[in-house]
Amino acid sequence: MEIRTPRLRLRHARPDDLAAIHAVLSDPRATEWWSTPPHGLLDETQAWLGGMLAGNAEGSDDFVIERDGRVIGKAGFYRLPDIGYILHPDHWGQGLASEAVGAAIAHVFATREVNELTADVDPANQASIRLLEKLGFTRTGFAERTWNVGGEWKDSLYYGLTRRAWTARVEGSSARP
Known part of the structure; x- marks a missing residue:
């Protein structure tokens, strides 16, 4: 499975992605708001990648992000309907996360019988909140102490995106001159 955007290629993970995913x-910086602390050992990343490979073998909609032939992150759905994404900081601030996440969303709405997508974001992660809202997600809730990451409790803002809202957003953007 592969998705192409103007600057990116989203594809299922392969075992030889280990070094790039570990980076x-x-x-x-990349894992500041991730669900685990930074991976100190390659074995941690190997286990994580193993989960992604198993999901891809079962037809998941979770993808590594390639730019110019190099893996720079991941975007997609480890488990529908919850979207997840992470990008190496060397590639921040260029609209690449928005491009990748938008492509993953478009793919899922085009190929799956799902009417709403969800996201869980740390309230301090303003860049991720902006990205979700840019893509049409709206805030649906808040909960305290939902994630224990490295011994520190994190809160969650919950977001949702309906198929109807996505379709209206896409049709609205294509109707503009």
Whole structure:
């Protein structure tokens, strides 16, 4: 499975993605709001990648993000309907996360019988909140102490995106001159 955007290729993970994925998941900047602390050992990333490979073998909609032939992150759905994404900091601020996440959303709404997608984001992660809202997600809730990451409790903002809202957003953007 592969999705192409103007600058990116989203594809299912492969075992040889280990070093590139480890570069992302071991970076403390990239994992500041991730569900685990930075990976210190390659074995941690190997186990994580193993889960992604197993999901891909079962037809999941979770993808690594390639730019110019190099894996720079992941975007998609480890488990529908919850979207997840992470990008190496060297590629932040260029609209790549929005491009990748938008492509994953479009793919799921085009190929799956799902009417709403969800996201769980740390309230301090303003960049992720902006990305979700740019893609049409709206806030649906809040909960305290939902994730214990490295011994520190994190809160969650919950977001949702309906198929109807996505379709209206896409049709609205294509109708503009």
